[in-house]
Amino acid sequence: MSRLYAITGATGFAGRHAVSELLGRGHRLRALVRRPENAPLPEGVELIRGDLADAEALARLVTGADAVVHLAGVLAALGREEYFRVNRDGTEALLDAATAAEVPRFVHISSLAAREPSLSPYGASKRAGEEAVLRRAAEIAAVVIRPPAVYGPGDKGTLPLIRELTRPIAAIPGPREARFSLIHGRDLARLIAETLTGAEQGIHEVSDNKPGGYGWPDLIRAAESLRGAPLRAVFLPRAIPAAVALGAEAVARITGKPSLVNRGKIAELYHRDWVSRQGTLALADPISLEQGLAETAAWYREAGWLPRPRGADRRAPNARTP
Template sequence: MTHIIAMTGATGFAGRHVVSELLARGHRLRALVRNPQTAGLPPEVDVVTGDLANRDALTRLLSGASAVIHLAGALTALDREGYFRVNEQGTLALADAAQTTNVRRFVHISSLAAREPQLSGYAASKRAGEDVVGPRMAALNAILIRPPAVYGPGDRGTLPLIKELTRPVAAIPAPAHARFSLIHGRDLARLIARAVESDLQGLHEVSDGKPGGYGWADLIRTASAFRGSPIRPLFLPRAVPAAVATVAEGLSRLTGKPGMVNRGKIAELYHPDWVAREGGLSLPDPTAFDTGFAETVTWYRKAGWLPQGRGTDTRTASSRTFQ
């Protein structure tokens, strides 16, 4: 008998990588989507129309499923309540439905931001989502996964940073001494697939496995080597992006459309320690950042997201295809 794996967030950047990975492993998938017409998922994926606030849709999503991967979340919101409505209350609704339908495995994808809930509404809401699942760890056979910054072909979230790292002078909204972990989207998908297929429980911070994470000097060195000429970092005083964020929040309130730039995001960017604490979930062959950076920049340029410039991904075309 073939088992069904249910998913939320399948249409996002990480979600699409997870879909490709699980289909390649022979799993049957069922995904919760808001609009099937624009979802763009492979035809092998069964689609359930709805969102995390729709209890009937959650029941349809989970009925007969052996596992659920919870990837959906609010990355932006107009206010603190908007983050909590999705990241906490949506997780609660899914966890309740998973118990009601007797799903045997719950894989909850949180964020490394949840480690510092005082920094932003997003970070606090992601911790609140973890707090929903934590007390039900045994009942749900659950695992909590905290990824760091996820990058790779097709990702718009890290596009501004990658863009800066292709310029002669890179304007960086972060402290010069900060350290952080990274993970390629394809590798995160592989880790999630491993989590689905195992019974490992608990909270796990994941990354590409680089001990001690990265400093900005590491990224500048990689980007300079790819470009073929030195890149000079310009570390912006926090007051500069904070002022921009204040204006951006005002515009968001006027338009009713949340944006990625807000004061909470700036607080996250200027936190000095986003290094993942390695646990029991890892890969033996993660993508090194120099390889992932070259692949990502090459894809961005081919897609027209970045202008053409110096640097070339010398791997074969098939190896850099984005699924």
């Protein structure tokens, strides 16, 4: 049955995958975007001009919707206040609009970083956004999804790591013993689509179902298989990326342009446990790490984000634009 879903963050990496998945299932979408004339979204998506601080736009976004998918958020900011203004206050504003319009379902995409709010302003603001959702549980059927690192074709966030893993010597900003979960962007989109019509409530951590997550040796083996050659990993002492982050923050203050490289992000990178605690939200056939990395690297090369390998073409046969 076709439904109308209101979505924020539709132009981001995860959002574009969600849009593709929901349209593919025959649903109608209404998206909140700052500049509709530049929004890279398929025809047929109804566009509402505005942002999370625009109460009138939010009301138009959610009116008549069967559910809200809240993906929008700020990943990098110049200060703690900006993180909270978007990730907490923006979520509260959207909840106000959804409850006023009597929308029956609210799916909030948070982050595994919210599990450790003391590490970074980003994580603290995402936790605050989750708490705003849970406080409204009596008014709207809401579920919070905490994805781990999301990767896949079109993602710029994991590009630096995959670039390192395609080199003979990879410089890794993190502890050797760290463990973490991963999820492909298409799998996260599938989970979102299934949750929209599900009965789950509360907070759910998700992943690609790998028990115990991954360690760096797992990623190195997958990268070596992709490269067809050995890879040597060098684990950087925390002081090195921390110094880089200080410099990046100084430049950000001068230019007024926030950087993803900041002290909070370094604290997250050097945390040792980012393994999702698997709950009831899980896919039966998630994309494997090997398949996902091969497809992602192939897309990066096709887009010119990575150099093409010499010799045989190792691209994944089913690589395609997200």
